[in-house]
Amino acid sequence: MGLTEDIEREFDARLRESSTLAFRVAYGVLRHRQDAEDVAQDAFLKAYRSFNQLRDRGRFRAWLVRMTWRMAIDRQRGDRRRSARDRSPEGLRHIAQAHVAQGFSPATVDDLAARERAAQLWLAIDALPEKLRVVIVLASIEEHDVGEVARLLDLPEGTVKSRLFLARQRLKEQLQCNPTTR
């Protein structure tokens, strides 16, 4: 059927152009590849079911980002303990030690400092209130500017700008407490 095929093709185009965005949004909350893929997949399935209301490209992206964020937050709350263990510096150290034991190259072990920096950064991001967190994560994905973040979150640009400023301030304060991040 012509109409159905058109719509299928349209949805497929949206899927291709937004799959990384959805995955990164989910990863920004969960920091777990498999969980992030699962959440992004669920979000796409929901988008498919409501595609008749989301055929506009801009509307689709905004809806997808918000839905993925919400679903990832829900998943994180449901699986808090495991997420906390995987994200902690101790957890990362343990993973790195396991890599060494399995015969990984010394270069991988040298990468530990960068991993620890990332772990500290994630801890600082997690400490942010949700409103600031979503803004800083979206601004760091695909080099979104303030206008794009505002469109995705359906917020005024001024609000996004001030939240972004606040988020950066707080992150800097948090990271300055830990010299490994400088």
Place this chain on the structure above:
Amino acid sequence: MQPDDALNEAALDRELRRALSVEPSPEFVARVRMRIASEPARMPWRAPWLFAAIAVAAAIIAAIVVQRGSGGPSLGEATPLLAARAVTPSAGALPAVGSHKALPDVVSAFRRTVSGPAEAGHYVRRDPEILFDPRESAALRALISGVRSGRLDLTPVLRASTTTAMDLPLTQDIDIPVITIEPLAPFGAEGVRQ
């Protein structure tokens, strides 16, 4: 903003971008496509039309069922045919009917309830059933048809059977004799045991 701050900010942005520059697995999109394909055959963008069509069809079916239920036979009641006929409570107005004017109503009510055995099965009722002797119904039918055709004149019967308050015999006064209570005579010495 101080140059040091700007440097820090740039470093922070760089760190953030690096932390979030993760790629989904190459088969991610394929998995999403498979998941969507495995959805039960549905056309989401047509759902509103589909729902409307289903609702209209359901309404039509319901209307047909209701129409048939009120006029047609009910399966549960079609089998047992009683020898006696059922009379609706509306037929209970029969004794109160004294005039010829109200007779057609009574007859029509009677026809509704006391028709042939086949029609008795068609009559769907919810009230408790009142059994009616077939001989009695035949007699009543004959009486009504007689009255309607003028073969029977009920006036003398009605006149003879009804007694008005004026016809009742007058009651006589009842004489009640005056009751007098005699004082008790002294009974020997009081307090003496006998």
